[in-house]
Amino acid sequence: MSFKLKIKLFFLLFLIGFAALLLLPTFVPNLPPWFKKYVYRGELKLGLDLKGGVHLVLQPDIDKAMQNQFENYVQDIKAQLNKLVSSSYEVSIDNLKAVFKFQDPKDVKVFKDEVLKGIKEIAISKEYQQENLFMVEVTLSEERIIYIKENLLNQVLEVIRNRVDQFGVAEAIITKQGKDKIVVQLPGLKDPERAINIIGQTAQLEFRLVDEETMQRLDQLVNSLVQTGKISFDAPIEEWRKLLAPYLPQDSQFYFMVEKDKETGKVIKKPMVLKKEVLLTGTYLKTAQVRINPQTNEPYVWLQFDSRGAKIFELITSENVGKRLAIVLDEVVRSAPVIKEKISGGEAQITGGFSMQEASDLALVLRAGALPAPVKILQNITIGPSLGTDSIKKGLIAGVIGAAAVIIFTIFYYRISGVVAVIALVLNIYFLLALLSAFQATLTLPGIAGIILSIGMGVDSNVLIFERIREELKAGRTTFSAIFQGYSRTFITIFDAHVTVLITSLILFIFGTGPIRGFAVTLSISILVNLFTAIFATKIFYEYLYERGIDFRIKFFELNKKANFNFMKFKKICAILSLILSLTGCFGILQAFLGKANLGIDFTGGAIIYLSSEKTPDLGLLRKTLEESGIKDFMLQDIKKENMILLKVKLSKESLTEEVNHILSLLNQKLPDHKFNVVSKEEIGSTISQELQNKATLAILGALVGIIVYLAFRFNVYFGIAAGLATFHDVLVTFGLFYLLGKEINLLFITALLTLAGYSLTDTVVIFDRIRENLQKHSFANFDELINKSINDVFSRTIITVLTTLFGSLSLLLFGGVVIRDFALALTIGFIVGTYSSIFLASPLLQVLHKGKLPQFK
Known part of the structure; x- marks a missing residue:
């Protein structure tokens, strides 16, 4: 074995061993402490859609x-x-x-x-x-x-980080997004609603005096307004204040005191009027703890102020003996005890029928400090651990089935070389997961889409090499000469295909958000890994056989021994078909922008809620209940065999937390026998939905521009425009078909469009590379002859690639579960459309752009 081959083999084995170290903490949970301390402590992170947890986008007011x-x-x-x-x-x-x-x-x-x-x-x-x-x-x-505007986000970030740290969430991610938003990700939570309440609670603590004089006539006034139907107790506090303003003194304000009935646990709201003057705030709070009242055996929150706060509190209590002092937390009166005497030492307590958990949570947020302003929850994605586990399980089943189909087909078709290709494919995924672990990137459902595309590209790279080897053997070369010529002559094609997709994925990362970015990260890493495994790793096997002098014969199965199909004969029919389908896609996009398509809440704002039930849900009864309660623009879907329903409600509001909680409370009140439980929910406010819509559009347009620029540089500008138009055609056609099928247009669907754009682009680049090569090697009477020969040369590769890629998308469609089903359908449609366009559209477009004249290459 030559020194050069030994170095190559050693380098490959070193990378395999190093990747094993990176993946050990992920797949072997009980490693000894010294390994994580001295070797590697990171592990592959699963996204919330796979692991469960909470993703919040917050905006301070x-x-x-x-x-x-x-x-x-x-x-x-x-x-x-x-x-x-x-x-x-x-x-x-x-x-x-x-x-x-x-x-x-x-x-x-x-x-x-x-x-x-x-x-x-x-x-x-x-x-x-x-x-x-x-x-x-x-x-x-x-x-x-100016100072407040520049520092508010940092202050809110610090308070939220303190709360999350005290809450004890591992691997929490709290970062800024833009100039005015904060992203909070809490993976693997078992009680997400409690975490949301703790994070979002403003915890503005105030002490105000009760306006006793006005309180004497308040009850009668409030009851009169409720009985006459002018307002209800459930109305927002702002509506109450607006209605009662003419009846209250200018220096007083209306509130509700909230208490819990000790026996029934029901929340009781009592009207109160407080003086507007704030005597003391939580700014001076030193600590807050949970204590137990020895007389009632109930928990309460004990407060202690700092030295300045203690002096202020002592002054307040000395000047107002006999009066009631209300403790107000976030615009709600928690308690209003009578001041019996001057209180020294700066201690106070908040009572109100708390459970131990409620008292603990309240003490936690008070200790961590009040938010300097209320925060709006613009986006709330809450995925229960059970749904995340189910997604992993079904995703793995689908992946194993798809991979098994690819392995069986590849080995059957390419024999021993097929085994080499399968090993390269396994290495591809192995190195990809290791790099995701090393970069601490997060694997999500859209990331799995990137892996599917990388598997397709990995198979495609090997197919390109094997089909070129077949051509060299037919030209009379010896086995090893054909093998090494195959690698040499396909390098530029594989490189072009991968670089164009890499440019696309980088643009998606820059302009995209959420799922699109996750897809872009996984795809970018997988492209680099695939270049290494396809060109470097597999070649070592043949170099070893060659140097050992082992007699090796290439035996491939062949679909079409003499491909000589006249593809250009159908260019006019295909042009008409593509035009009709593209116009359908344009119409679908227009309808989407007008809000008339089946847009997901990613783009309209609203909520998606997965609800489990203890009995088989009655959709008719559910629909009637929601309609009678005034809920509009909703959709119900029954998830068969799982006692689960999917509820989608479109709401165009900046923050939806109150509306969603109202819907869930309504269902449990009116249909108590179902005992609904929230498995997962996603809330997207109108601000975020508009931002997602804009970024998705920019991502697609930016990717197309990147394609055109690179291919114009590698070939000429007409090649770039033809490839860009063909890719855009695939996006339009898939969008149009989804629109006609009435399927939901959401961010996951946009990720599928970007996946198929990458696939279609690879297919087109392979044909364009063969056109350039044939122009340099042969002479042709016309453009039709050039295109027909080039497509026939790579036709076997095109069919094999689409088959192996469809194995993955079809397995996701059939076995991947409800969360990813529409996504898999979009991929399946897109792969077929992409194959059609690379054969029947991209090359004829090239001919039109060149006005029928053969291009010249040096």
């Missing part, structure tokens, strides 16, 4: 953050004014403006020179006199507004 800070500054100003001014004054707040009304001009001077001088965050916007009053209007300074 920046306007509310500025308003909260402004009101806090106003309270500080009032506290100082109370000590410094001699006469009474008034203050009114409207959003980010506060007007202070003084009776004495000397108080104005004190206000400006002594109070505002120490608060640089507040600026005077206007001064004027109204009758006998001296008015000073203040607002947040420009510098403070």
Whole structure:
């Protein structure tokens, strides 16, 4: 064995061993501690769609953050004014403006020179006199507004990270998205709803006095409004405040106190009126813990303030003995005890019929700190562990069946060389998983689509080599000469096909989001791995046989020994068919943009909920229940044999958490015997859906531009345009067929379109490479003759590739489960359309663009 071959073999074995180290923590969970400490601690990460968990996209309310800070500054100003001014004054707040009304001009001077001088965050916007009053209007300074806008996201990020750390979620991912959003991923959660409540709770803690005078006539007023049907107790607090505003003093505000009935556990809402002035906030909170009341044996939350907070709390309680002090958390009164005496030491408690878990969660969010502003949940994907496990199980079954079909066919068709190709295919997936583990990338369902495409490309690369070897043998070469010539002459074709798909995947990563990015990462890695295994690894086997002098004979099965089909004869018929199908696709896309197609919630906003039931669901009864409750634009689907239903509701709102919770509560109240349980749910607000729609469009267009530019560089501009148009045709036709079938257009479907675009592009590049080669080797009477010969030369490879690729997509379609079924259908349709276009459309387009004249290559 030559030194060069020994180096190659050693390098391959080293990579196999190194990949084993990268994959050991994934497949061998009980490794000794020293391995993870000194060798490798990472492992292959599964996406939420495979493992279960929560994916949230949050957006802080920046306007509310500025308003909260402004009101806090106003309270500080009032506290100082109370000590410094001699006469009474008034203050009114409207959003980010506060007007202070003084009776004495000397108080104005004190206000400006002594109070505002120490608060640089507040600026005077206007001064004027109204009758006998001296008015000073203040607002947040420009510098403070800029500071809040620049730092709010970091503050929210830190608070959420603290909460998640205390919640104890392993492998949590908390990152920024753009300038105003935060992405939170919590894989493998068993109680996702609890985690969402903890993360999303603002935890704005305030202490306000109860307006006892107004409270005396409040109950009668509230009952009158409810009985006359003007409002219900379930109406949002904003509606109540708007309706009651004429009946309440300007310095008071309406609230509900929420308590739980000790016996029934039912939530009781009691109307309350509190003074608007905030006496103390959670800013001064030092710690919060759960304690048990020895008299009632019920848990409560014990609070302790820092030194400054303790002084403020002592002052509040000393000045308001005999009055009720309400503890308000996120606009809800939790308790309102009577102040019996001055309280020193800075301790307080929140009661309210909590369970131990509720008290623990409340203490957790208070300890971690309040969010500086409320956060809107723009996207909420919650996948239960059972559905994730089911996806893995069915995905593995489908993958094994598809792979087995590919292996059997490849070995049957190419004999011993087929065994070599199968080993290369196994290495391909093996190295891919190892690299995903090394880069700490996440494997998702769209990532599996990338693996399917890489398997197709891996088989295709070997088929290209084997078919070229067959041609060289027919030309009279010896076995090993034919083998090495086969590798040499197919290198440029394989390289072109892989680079074009790599450029596409990189553009998808730049412009894409969510599933599209997951697909792009997996595909990019698999392309690089496949180039190595197809060209380098498999060749070592033949080099070893050659150097050992082993007599080796190539025996391949052959589909068509003398392919001489006149493909161009059908170019006009195919052109008409493609035009009709493309127009159908254009119409489908137009309908989608107009909102008239069956768009998924990725693009419309809304919710997808998988519900399990203890009895066989009655769709008619469910539909009637939802319609009678005023739920519109929904779809129900029964998942056979699994006592599970799929509920899709389209809602065009920025945040959908309240609406979804209302629907789930409604179903459990009106159909209690079903005992519905949320297996998985996905909420996408209108902001995110528009963003996903824009990025999906940019991803597809960007990929097409990348194809045209590269192929224009490698061949000429007409080759690039022809390949780009053929790929775009495949996207249009598949979209049109999906539209006609009434299937849902969602991000997973867009990922399928991108998968087939990569497949179709590879097919087209193989034919174009053969056209270029034939032009350099032979002379032709016309373009039709050139195209017919080139397609016939690679026709066996085209048929074999589409068959092996269809094995994967059909196995996913038949055995992959409900989550991935439509995705697999799109792949299956797309692979067939892509094969058709590479043969009957791309090359005729090339002829039209060249105006029938044969291109020239140096």
